[in-house]
Amino acid sequence: MENRFQMFNTLTRKVETIIPNEDGKIGMYTCGPTVYHFAHVGNLRSYIMEDVLEKSLRFIGYDVKRVMNITDVGHLSDDADSGEDKMLKGAKRENKTVMEIAKFYTDAFFKDCEALNIKRPDVVEPATNCIPEFIHMVEELLKKDYAYVAGGNVYFDTSKLDDYLVFSSAVEKEALKEGVRDDVDVDENKKNKSDFVLWFTKSKFEDQALKWDSPWGVGYPGWHIECSCISIKHLGERMDIHCGGIDNMFPHHTNEIAQSEAYLGHKWCNYWLHVHHLVEKGGKMSKSKGNFLTLSVLQEQGYEPVVYRLFCLQSHYRKPLEFSYDVLDNMKNAYEKLIKKIAEIPEEGTVDEAAYADYRKKFEDCLCNDVNTSTAITVIYDLLKSDVNGATKRKIIGDCDYVLSLDLLKNAEELKNGASASVDAELLKFIEEKIAERKEAKKAKDFAKADAIREELLQKGIAIKDTREGTVWEQV
Numbered sequence: 160m161e162n163r164f165q166m167f168n169t170l171t172r173k174v175e176t177i178i179p180n181e182d183g184k185i186g187m188y189t190c191g192p193t194v195y196h197f198a199h200v201g202n203l204r205s206y207i208m209e210d211v212l213e214k215s216l217r218f219i220g221y222d223v224k225r226v227m228n229i230t231d232v233g234h235l236s237d238d239a240d241s242g243e244d245k246m247l248k249g250a251k252r253e254n255k256t257v258m259e260i261a262k263f264y265t266d267a268f269f270k271d272c273e274a275l276n277i278k279r280p281d282v283v284e285p286a287t288n289c290i291p292e293f294i295h296m297v298e299e300l301l302k303k304d305y306a307y308v309a310g311g312n313v314y315f316d317t318s319k320l321d322d323y324l325v326f327s328s329a330v331e332k333e334a335l336k337e338g339v340r341d342d343v344d345v346d347e348n349k350k351n352k353s354d355f356v357l358w359f360t361k362s363k364f365e366d367q368a369l370k371w372d373s374p375w376g377v378g379y380p381g382w383h384i385e386c387s388c389i390s391i392k393h394l395g396e397r398m399d400i401h402c403g404g405i406d407n408m409f410p411h412h413t414n415e416i417a418q419s420e421a422y423l424g425h426k427w428c429n430y431w432l433h434v435h436h437l438v439e440k441g442g443k444m445s446k447s448k449g450n451f452l453t454l455s456v457l458q459e460q461g462y463e464p465v466v467y468r469l470f471c472l473q474s475h476y477r478k479p480l481e482f483s484y485d486v487l488d489n490m491k492n493a494y495e496k497l498i499k500k501i502a503e504i505p506e507e508g509t510v511d512e513a514a515y516a517d518y519r520k521k522f523e524d525c526l527c528n529d530v531n532t533s534t535a536i537t538v539i540y541d542l543l544k545s546d547v548n549g550a551t552k553r554k555i556i557g558d559c560d561y562v563l564s565l566d567l568l569k570n571a572e573e574l575k576n577g578a579s580a581s582v583d584a585e586l587l588k589f590i591e592e593k594i595a596e597r598k599e600a601k602k603a604k605d606f607a608k609a610d611a612i613r614e615e616l617l618q619k620g621i622a623i624k625d626t627r628e629g630t631v632w633e634q635v
């Protein structure tokens with residue numbers, strides 16, 4: 160098929176046309192959540208945008224296979240952690256076992272996804288399902304001399320690579336330049352500052368809850384190995400698109416690339432997409448800070464999940480997005496107005512194929528332009544303003560909403576049904592007769608009568624509005 164989908168590739172720092180390894184097919188991998196707490200709305204921004212990426216690719220005709228891991232074996236909370244892993248920290252906080260915590264927060268994550276119309280990836284694999292695969296990869300890396308054992312742990316030797324910092328990003332360089340902070344113990348086992356652990360048997364986290372037998376003793380995997388193994392297991396040795404939040408770029412993705420390509424002996428993934436952060440006034444929203452905003456808090460405050468989805472889609476994924484209730488309120492109003500406009504589309508005509516193809520192409524072009532969701536939404540506003548007939552409008556909106564997933568037709572339909580359900584049949588008949596009578600009056604240029612009818616309806620709590628498509632009414 161013709162390849163015309165373009166996106167910014169973090170690896171080359173250029174907007175590029177995606178050329179898949181296999182014609183018409185895309186293998187896509189997403190770094191999944193660490194399930195020690197609820198996802199915050201920042202995490203969910205990443206998953207919304209990745210969902211749109213997947214659906215855009217499907218919309219323009221690719222056969223997509225998407226894989227996601229669930230990090231249920233704890234990676235360290237941060238460099239300065241005083242001796243707990245994230246999963247164990249969650250278990251202690253709630254007086255549960257690590258596996259209970261993992262199950263609870265995995266379910267909670269997918270509940271949020273469902274509310275936000277985020278499609279479940281084709282394959283979802285918890286890290287704890289794949290321990291034999293991790294051990295196999297570490298053994299191979301040792302055989303190929305890309306890894307070494309020191310102090311009971313297995314480390315990846317970054318000095319064996321010509322180009323370790325593949326993203327050549329300022330973040331990568333800064334992180335290494337900064338060196339080790341005063342409050343963190345230096346790991347004397349490492350040959351190079353940038354080396355990272357593939358398998359732990361000895362660490363400061365002696366009370367690690369989940370441990371497995373391995374050729375190096377009882378222990379647990381390093382954080383990065385899971386994404387390399389899980390993606391190769393399900394997508395094969397060559398993958399098309401890998402995505403995650405921008406904080407995943409370094410060290411996580413840098414290390415994934417190092418170990419995967421050392422293991423495979425060739426290039427692994429061609430395109431990398433990173434979603435920039437949702438930020439608060441005080442900086443990045445972060446789970447480990449403990450005090451963060453979840454989707455259920457927004458729901459309790461009366462915001463429908465689709466309103467938060469619209470909030471995300473109105474900005475570009477490659478820009479930080481500042482969370483603000485004012486903007487969210489504007490989105491809520493914009494969403495309600497949009498639904499009302501869609502509900503007002505008259506039931507008329509048959510699909511005009513030329514107009515349909517024209518608008519669909521406009522919408523696809525926005526998606527193919529580095530997933531430009533906000534311009535894609537303006538295509539719908541342009542359509543609503545146009546002379547295109549009702550049947551065509553509805554079909555185009557239905558199609559576009561496959562990608563946007565804002566429940567546009569569904570909520571418009573509910574609004575319509577709700578409006579007619581809340582007036583009794585007799586009143587409905589009266590309104591329809593009065594609207595017809597007013598139309599005749601206007602035709603006969605009897606504007607005084609037309610105004611009188613409008614007033615009469617208003618007295619009964621019915622406001623009417625003349626639109627390009629005809630007269631519509633609402634209860635006031």
Ligand code: AMP
Nearest residue numbers: 192193201202205403404407436437444
């Ligand atoms: P975690 O559960 O911490 O592993 O993060 C899950 C996903 O959310 C990863 O892709 C992160 O890069 C992403 N993420 C973390 N914080 C934010 C944020 N403030 N805004 C957007 N994405 C984020």
Ligand code: ZN
Nearest residue numbers: 190191386411
């Ligand atoms: Zn990952």
